[in-house]
Amino acid sequence: MTVSVTNEKTPCGASSVLRGEKQDLSAGAAGDIPPRNTSAPVVRRPRPRGRKLWLFLLPSGIVSLFILVYPLAYALYLSLFSYYLDTGASHFVGLGNYVDLLGDTRFWSSLERTVLIVGSSVALEFGVGLAVAYGLYRLTFGVRTLNLLMFLPHIITPVVAALFLKWIFAPRWGLLSSLLIAAGIFPPDFLGDPIWARVVVVLADAWQFTPFIVLVLYAGLNTVDQSQIEAAQLDGAGGLQILFRIMLPSIRPLIVFVLAMRIMDAFRYFDTIYVLTSGGPGTATETITMYTYSLAFRLFQIGKASALGVLTLLIVLALTAILIFVFGRNKETS
Amino acid sequence: MMTRRLPRLSQMLLFLALCAFAAAMLTPVVWSLLTSIKQPIDAFAIPPKWIFTPTLDFHRAVWVDKGFAGFLFNSVVISVCTVCLSVSIGTMAAYGLSRMRGNAARGILIGLLTMRMFPHMLLVIPFFMLAKFLNLIDTYPAMVLALVAINQPFTIWLMHSFFADVPTEIDEAGAIDGANEWQTFYRLVLPIVRPGLWVTALFSLLLAYNEFLFALVLTGPHTKTLPVAIAEYGGEDLNYWSLSAAAAIGIMLPIVAFMMFLQRHLVRGLALGAVK
Numbered sequence: 001m002t003v004s005v006t007n008e009k010t011p012c013g014a015s016s017v018l019r020g021e022k023q024d025l026s027a028g029a030a031g032d033i034p035p036r037n038t039s040a041p042v043v044r045r046p047r048p049r050g051r052k053l054w055l056f057l058l059p060s061g062i063v064s065l066f067i068l069v070y071p072l073a074y075a076l077y078l079s080l081f082s083y084y085l086d087t088g089a090s091h092f093v094g095l096g097n098y099v100d101l102l103g104d105t106r107f108w109s110s111l112e113r114t115v116l117i118v119g120s121s122v123a124l125e126f127g128v129g130l131a132v133a134y135g136l137y138r139l140t141f142g143v144r145t146l147n148l149l150m151f152l153p154h155i156i157t158p159v160v161a162a163l164f165l166k167w168i169f170a171p172r173w174g175l176l177s178s179l180l181i182a183a184g185i186f187p188p189d190f191l192g193d194p195i196w197a198r199v200v201v202v203l204a205d206a207w208q209f210t211p212f213i214v215l216v217l218y219a220g221l222n223t224v225d226q227s228q229i230e231a232a233q234l235d236g237a238g239g240l241q242i243l244f245r246i247m248l249p250s251i252r253p254l255i256v257f258v259l260a261m262r263i264m265d266a267f268r269y270f271d272t273i274y275v276l277t278s279g280g281p282g283t284a285t286e287t288i289t290m291y292t293y294s295l296a297f298r299l300f301q302i303g304k305a306s307a308l309g310v311l312t313l314l315i316v317l318a319l320t321a322i323l324i325f326v327f328g329r330n331k332e333t334s
Numbered sequence: 335m336m337t338r339r340l341p342r343l344s345q346m347l348l349f350l351a352l353c354a355f356a357a358a359m360l361t362p363v364v365w366s367l368l369t370s371i372k373q374p375i376d377a378f379a380i381p382p383k384w385i386f387t388p389t390l391d392f393h394r395a396v397w398v399d400k401g402f403a404g405f406l407f408n409s410v411v412i413s414v415c416t417v418c419l420s421v422s423i424g425t426m427a428a429y430g431l432s433r434m435r436g437n438a439a440r441g442i443l444i445g446l447l448t449m450r451m452f453p454h455m456l457l458v459i460p461f462f463m464l465a466k467f468l469n470l471i472d473t474y475p476a477m478v479l480a481l482v483a484i485n486q487p488f489t490i491w492l493m494h495s496f497f498a499d500v501p502t503e504i505d506e507a508g509a510i511d512g513a514n515e516w517q518t519f520y521r522l523v524l525p526i527v528r529p530g531l532w533v534t535a536l537f538s539l540l541l542a543y544n545e546f547l548f549a550l551v552l553t554g555p556h557t558k559t560l561p562v563a564i565a566e567y568g569g570e571d572l573n574y575w576s577l578s579a580a581a582a583i584g585i586m587l588p589i590v591a592f593m594m595f596l597q598r599h600l601v602r603g604l605a606l607g608a609v610k
Contacts, residue, residue, distance in 0.1 A: 052515045056430030057442075060423040060486060067483040068449070071460035078460065135352050138340055142349060148597055150356040152363060155593050157544045159561040160582045164362035167369060167579065173378055175365050182381030207359065264451045271546040275565055292455040297551065302459060309456030316451050 079307035085300035097307035106283070107308070110291040111315070117198065117287060118266035121205035122259065128206070129213030134243055136214070137221045147215065154211040162275035165204050166191070169276075194284035197277050201285045204272050209262065216258050220251035256327045260320050267316050288312055363586070370579035377576055392580040402581050405563040412474060412559060413542035416481040421535050424489030429519050431490070432497035433505065443494065446487040454484065454547050462551050472554030480548045485538050492537065496530030497523065533599045540592060560585050 079097055083090040101107045132150070136143050153161060168175045169190035180187040190196045224247045232242050248255070270289045273279060279286035279294065286294070292312065296305035340348065368384075369377050370393065376386040397403050431439045461480050462471075470476035500523055508518040524531070546561045553562060564585060567578045 053430045053434050055515070056426045056519065060427035060490065063419075063423055063482065064486055067479050068457075068486065071457055071464060071483070072452070074460040074464065075456055078463065132352065132355060135348055139348055139352065140340075140345060144597075146352050146356055148593065150359045151593065152590070153359055155540070156363075156586050156589050157546075157561050159544075159546050159565045160585050161362075163564065163578065163582050164366045167366055167575070168362050173575070175361075175382060178382050207362070211359070268454050270454070271561075274546075274550075289453065289455055292453075293547075296455075296459050296462075302463065306456070306459050309453055309459060312453045313451070313456055316453065317448075320451060 075306045075309060078303055079310050081303040083301070083303040085296075085302050090303075093303070097304045098311065100304060101308055101311060106286075106291065107288075107311075109283070110286050110288045113198075113283075113285070114266065114287040114289075117202055117205070117285070118263065118269075121202045121209070122262050122266070124202065124206045125210045125213050125262070126259075129210050129217055132210070132214045133217035133221060136218050138239075147218070151211045151215060153207050154209065154215075158208065158271035159275055161208055162204060162272040165200070165207065165272075166276055169200050191277055192281050194281055197281060197285050201273055201276060204276060205266075205269065208272070209265075213258060216254065217251070220254040221247055224250050252327070256323060259327075260323050263319050263323065264316055267312055288315075366579045367583050369576060370583045372576065374576060392576040393584065396577045396581045397584060400567075400577065400581075402560070402563060402584070405558055405560050408474075408553070408557050409543060409559040412477050412481065412557070413539050415474065415478045416485060416542040417535050417538045419478065420482045420485040420489050420538055421493075421531070424486055425493050425524075425531065425534070426519070428490045428493035429497050429523065432494050432500075433502065443491070446490055449487040457483065458547055458551050461548065465552055471552060472556050474557055476552050477549065477557060477559075480552055481542045481545060484545075484548070485541055488541065489534055489538055492534045493527070493530065496527045496534070500526050533596060536592060536596055540589065543588070 080092060080094060081090050082093045082096065136147060139146075156164075166174075169177070171177055171187070171189050171192065172181070174190070176190070177187040188196050190200050228246055228250070229242055232246055237245065268289060269287060270293065273285055273287060273290055274293075277285045279290040288308070289312070292305050292308045295301050295308060371388040371390065372383070372386055373389055376383045397406075431442060458480075461476075461483075465471045465476040468476075504522055504526070505518050508522045513521065544561065545559075546565065549559045549562045550565070553559060560581075564578060564581050567574060567581065
């Protein structure tokens with residue numbers, strides 16, 4: 001009995017559900033199997049499966065109720081209070097926190113910064129990632145080793161990854177700064193200058209997530225129907241034409257899925273910024289996540305921070321929904 | 335497959351270009367590795383030195399004298415407990431979902447996927463408050479439960495993808511032979527997905543080992559995990575650079591081993607949100 005656990009078949013099972021494809025959740029239901037001996041009157045009744053299956057969900061369900069559903073409900077509840085952790089002062093304000101936040105310039109600028117940082121890094125990751133994935137696809141040797149080597153930045157502990165980068169960009173003693181000094185160029189303060197700090201944060205995100213994009217796109221490119229490519233070649237299409245006209249459209253659901261994942265992640269992007277700049281200098285790299293952290297654990301405004309968490313969730317849900325509806329659906333209509 | 339062939343020269347150039355890219359990606363890692371085995375006088379030389387007499391003093395110092403061995407112990411206890419709890423209940427749930435018919439299972443799976451969207455900030459605040467009320471800050475259970483909470487959706491999805499590959503005829507054969515639901519699951523189906531179980535366990539381990547935000551908020555002096563410890567040590571003080579570089583490299587080593595082991599399964603695991 002061998003079971004295929006390779007990744008070719010479903011590079012990501014999640015994407016097919018996202019696109020609303022019918023997942024084979026109940027593969028081979030008992031009733032579909034034709035009786036082996038049709039001549040004999042078969043009295044074997046198909047076993048009504050699914051009778052006690054919910055019991056298997058019970059342990060996880062109960063645990064999740066206590067540690068996932070309850071805390072989330074509690075966060076929602078907290079968001080309706082003005083609650084200062086240090087003094088313990090707490091009173092009900094209804095939607096006051098939300099109204100506050102919507103009129104708060106720091107909220108809007110952190111949102112703007114998040115969008116800017118996410119947009120630049122996803123564009124960079126996608127551009128570089130596609131080029132590298134296509135390169136790997138065309139390469140006939142050493143692919144596995146290269147893939148593995150360039151994958152390392154994605155898998156190391158994010159805090160450690162951020163420190164590695166800090167030692168590159170640190171003023172004066174960092175690798176980049178000292179190389180520039182040795183070359184006679186006075187280096188900018190990469191982490192202390194508002195513009196450079198943002199560039200470094202974008203590069204840090206790209207450093208960690210380009211390998212992910214490469215891996216997923218490479219797996220996707222390999223699933224493209226070879227006969228289609230050959231047909232296009234016979235018609236005289238060049239390599240890039242084939243890439244953009246045939247291969248990319250056919251892995252479009254995968255691309256939408258990856259983009260959706262990156263958007264969700266981006267609103268959780270915390271570790272790296274915390275270590276690299278801690279949102280600074282000033283608030284130059286303060287994303288919405290960093291702002292929530294500051295509200296809760298530096299300013300101790302638990303209620304307002306919870307409200308910001310809820311708002312973040314709503315933003316992520318909206319963005320993902322838009323992405324899936326705009327890019328995920330076109331395929332069926334056109 | 336002639337279609338994918340490039341001329342030999344182009345192949346070489348492509349290979350070199352990709353090698354250059356990989357080298358660029360690995361520069362920060364290599365640089366830190368070098369820093370961790372350099373004497374300070376070499377580490378802070380301008381221009382940077384690539385040839386020097388290596389030393390392992392800092393590696394020994396950080397793990398033995400600076401207490402990182404203790405943080406490693408905390409990390410291991412928390413990660414292993416998380417995996418045991420999360421994978422055992424998650425596997426059962428995944429099996430149930432993979433064998434259920436109708437829309438209920440699909441609804442639950444999509445619900446779990448939505449959980450992946452939840453900003454961790456939204457979850458860490460109530461967890462912190464609850465842990466505070468229950469006096470669980472700086473204890474292992476608080477951290478383990480938090481990690482199980484963020485691990486569950488991922489574990490269930492990944493295990494579900496393995497169970498979905500097992501034909502239900504196996505279950506039916508078991509039922510005909512008189513096995514009850516539990517025996518079918520435990521004796522028949524689970525052994526088949528054992529490789530998947532290992533993959534899931536290792537990914538969950540990695541997720542727990544790498545976690546920072548919850549550890550930052552929920553742990554204290556007694557339960558501090560490696561990521562929190564190294565972040566506090568930071569790169570602030572020049573005197574500590576070599577030490578923290580040594581710690582950072584040490585934290586990374588198990589992950590390198592892990593990657594070698596799991597390379598075939600990276601796509602499946604990562605697409606479902608392992609690591610981050």
